[in-house]
Amino acid sequence: DIQMTQSPSSLSASVGDRVTITCRASQSISNYVNWYQQKPGKAPKLLIYTAASLQSGVPSRFSGSGFGTDFTLSISSLQPEDFASYYCQHSYRTPYSFGQGTNLEI
Amino acid sequence: QVHLVQSGAEVKKPGASVKVSCEASGYTFTSYAIHWVRQAPGQRLEWMGWINADNGDTKYSQKFQGRVTITRDTSASTAYMELSSLRSEDTAVYFCARSERDNWNFFFRYWGQGTLVTVSS
Numbered sequence: 001d002i003q004m005t006q007s008p009s010s011l012s013a014s015v016g017d018r019v020t021i022t023c024r025a026s027q028s029i030s031n032y033v034n035w036y037q038q039k040p041g042k043a044p045k046l047l048i049y050t051a052a053s054l055q056s057g058v059p060s061r062f063s064g065s066g067f068g069t070d071f072t073l074s075i076s077s078l079q080p081e082d083f084a085s086y087y088c089q090h091s092y093r094t095p096y097s098f099g100q101g102t103n104l105e106i
Numbered sequence: 107q108v109h110l111v112q113s114g115a116e117v118k119k120p121g122a123s124v125k126v127s128c129e130a131s132g133y134t135f136t137s138y139a140i141h142w143v144r145q146a147p148g149q150r151l152e153w154m155g156w157i158n159a160d161n162g163d164t165k166y167s168q169k170f171q172g173r174v175t176i177t178r179d180t181s182a183s184t185a186y187m188e189l190s191s192l193r194s195e196d197t198a199v200y201f202c203a204r205s206e207r208d209n210w211n212f213f214f215r216y217w218g219q220g221t222l223v224t225v226s227s
Contacts, residue, residue, distance in 0.1 A: 001168075034213040036151075043201055043217035044151065050211045087151055091212040095167040096141075098151040 002026050004088055006099035013104060017078045021102045023071045023088035032092045035064055035073045038085045038101075047086075048073060078104075108132040110140075110202055110218035117224045123190040126221045128202030135183035136160040139205045141214065142176060142187040146198040156205065157185060192225045199223075 003026040013019050023033065031051035036044035046055045048064035051071060061076040075082055083106055088099040113127040128140060141156040155166035157176040164176050170189070178185045185202060200221045203214035 032211040034211070036214075038151075043203075043220055044214070045217075046213060046215050049213040050208045053208065055215065089151070089153075089213075091210075094153075094156075094165050095169070096153040096212065098143075098153070100150045 001095055002029060002090055002092060002097060004090055004097050004099040006086075006088055006102050008102060009100060010103040010105065012106065013078055014106065015078050015080060019075050019078060019104065021073045021086055021088075021104075023066075023073070023099050025069045025071075025090055025092075028068045029090045029092035031067050032090055033064075033066065033071045034089045034091065035062075036087045036089065037082075038087065044087065108204065108216045110204060110216055112200075112202060112218040112221045115222040115224070117226065118192050120193055120225055120227055122192050122225075123188060124192060124223050125186055125188040126200050126202075126223070128185045128187070128218050130183045130185070130204070133204075135178075136180055139212075140176075140178065140185040141203045141205050142174075143201045143203055143214075144198040145201070145220075146195070149198075151201075152198075154187070154200075159185065189223075192223075194225050197223065197225045 005024045033051045035048040038044045052064045063074050086102045109131045111129045116124050118124050136159050139156050142154040144152050157164045173190050175188045202218040204216040205212045
């Protein structure tokens with residue numbers, strides 16, 4: 001199975017900061033990576049698909065990049081509503097595993 | 107618009123089975139696969155398996171093979187996930203999600219609201 005390792009596991013930041021979350025796959029997975037935001041008690045929300053494509057309706061301060069084994073999610077200027085957990089997920093082959101999550105807090 | 111509505115919370119004893127439903131609306135049910143993902147308290151999301159809503163083909167994570175069964179009823183636009191031989195470690199929120207494809211990448215744009223399954227004696 002392909003393992004997805006995110007870092008950091010938690011991150012303290014302030015409104016207006018730029019933050020970057022990384023995700024490393026245990027083997028090359030092309031660009032088959034998606035990023036989700038999850039708030040407590042809610043279902044995940046799709047932010048980025050296929051490594052770099054911004055989901056419709058998601059603010060442009062979110063961006064994704066990467067290919068092969070290393071991927072990043074960046075938020076250019078944090079807003080209060082961005083404090084949440086973030087997960088990467090691959091779809092290279094089943095099982096489609098997720099990273100362990102990054103908890104972004106003030 | 108697309109909605110996935112799941113059945114309500116369940117409390118089960120160890121060794122029992124649970125069946126969670128996921129009713130789809132706002133699109134042609136047979137045009138998209140449905141996946142099941144769970145999240146134990148404080149843990150990462152965990153993919154369990156998926157069903158081709160058109161032909162009923164399924165694929166399960168090896169971790170759950172033999173314990174999970176995903177089915178669908180096209181007349182009711184509903185997918186089901188049944189997990190048997192429950193143990194305390196199966197206490198989690200179970201989500202259904204509709205997958206879409208960008209070339210060969212599959213992603214989940216629409217999710218159900220989640221169903222809490224508690225396993226306790």
